[in-house]
Amino acid sequence: MNAQILPLISSAAAHLPLNPAALAASALQVVETEARAIELLRSRIDDSFLRACQLMYDCAGRVVVSGMGKSGHIARKIAATLASTGTPAFFVHPGEASHGDLGMITQKDVVLALSNSGETDELLTILPLIRRQGIPLIAMSGNDGSSLARLADVHLDVSVPAEACPLGLAPTASTTAALVMGDALAVALLEARGFTADDFARSHPAGSLGRRLLLHISDVMHTGDQVPKVGVDSSLSEALVEMSRKGLGMTAVVDAEDRLLGVFTDGDLRRALDDHAVDLRSTPLARLMTTKAKTITPDKLAIEAARLMEDFTIHALLVVDEDKKLVGALNIHDLLRARVV
Template identity: 85%
Template sequence: MNAQILPLAGASAPQHPLDSASLFRSALQVVETEARAIAVLQSRIDDSFLKACQLMIDCPGRVVVTGMGKSGHIGRKIAATLASTGTPAFFVHPGEASHGDLGMITKKDVVLALSNSGETDELLTILPLLRRQHIPLIAMSGNDGSSMARLADVHLDVSVPAEACPLGLAPTASTTAALVMGDALAIALLEARGFTAEDFARSHPAGSLGRRLLLHISDIMHTGDQVPRVDSTATVAQALVEMSRKGLGMTAVVDEKDTLLGVFTDGDLRRALDDHAVDLRATALTSLMTTRAKTITPDKLAVEAARLMEEFTIHALLVVDHAGKLVGALNIHDLLRARVV
């Protein structure tokens, strides 16, 4: 643990080589200090927390989060987390609020203000104006006797035993505590609203979760003439031509009403070629096809198709309606293009 960290080739050597033991010791002290700060919050989940949640869930408008400096950075993250978990929210910079952005806040909103000291000038300039409009105010600070705490309808205490900074100056444990309290609010409200994974996906349509929870089979399947199909009287040669034209590695076998009878796949063809007792020119296609084909309905999620393909080690699926009529087809490449897998 006494090894020195040497500079990279070509880089200027530091005046004092770094002591790895000291670095590890310092980092572990930070983790321990911030862990204690979070642990203290458990006793702060109390009636004030409950009242804050009630104000936010009853809010007919939006939760407006504001804070200066490092508290502002934490506030932006809290606003984003609230918005993505079912509580409409946005961030307003207190400095900009004094120069016109205060008009973004309406009487239907609730304000969540962050300041470790509770004495941030930019906040104390705007908060009395909001109180005159009877806009509910939730203060989150490390000083329950501060000016901001006295102005607030609810004060959430996020004071910490100590900052992780050895100088006691840089916001470290205090910003972590504020962030965790913000997450606690967001998740408590999420559960109170009955917010679901599908609701979350609607807020994240471009993300992988959104695609997995919002994309249905009907959104990506091939339809109409793009679906490979032959009737029950087709020969193996006709089936191969249809498979080549449609490029899905299979063809459906249907009756005159388009009801699915079976599927003939590349795998069925390989097995037939390997069976010397099978005469491909004379054997009926219906005797070579798979009659219990794996299918899916168009209303199912695309991720369900991926699960079926993985479970049964297949690369394509036929899509049928609830009466068993062929309505579409898709393969693994369609799922890859849709970034479902």
């Protein structure tokens, strides 16, 4: 952009008639209008809502959510929320449906159609074909006398007294009401299905919750030759060499059958160096190690290792089986790499 024009733009922006009080008042009006729209939904959790839930719960296929424009954006979000909370669902664009995508909908499915007016042409074009196949139809609109409402098996009323837009044109409160109604359906079905946090994690394996609920110690721990360990009769120098080679800041101390007897850490070394009464050359490792080592089993969740490290202010853990035999080791860096913490 021309360098001579930039100062003119900056000067004009600085003199725009923005009134902070007016801006705040306008924003608060939007919040209040949309809050009222949501409050009205309380009385609409009624028999129609329950019938809609039953249709979706009994669905042997998928819930197909559809809508145009802003209703389409809300429909996509509702489909995504349903799918991630135990109700298989996907979005179909009504305009594309009449050009072949209608084949995505089967007789085992349930259709949830969104239109604030209830008279969206693209929806009304495909709905008779859906009804002819006997596919259950749930309508979500702001007009219970609309064509969409009349065609539906169940109509969910999401009408609002007014849009938050002062022109009454931009969908604002109406889309909020539809979104909340969709969330209400999804959560009601989630609880009806007994959907758990583990179920949620399985559909979100790449997310932080998925990693926290699905990743086990056995998935992140070091095993085999990567595990630092020395015998109980080992010298301090042997322990230090093992710690340096394995790079976990510690070494396990085990008996002849790999049963854990203790752990020797960087902290134990520092304490021994500070204790002038300790002769590092002659003192047995068994006297310098920590005998009550914090351990965890491989079947536990990785997030539990993170909690243990936090609770006891340690940076590494030894992994043992039910017979207290050493099977692995991990430190905080392993959990960071796995994005558990």
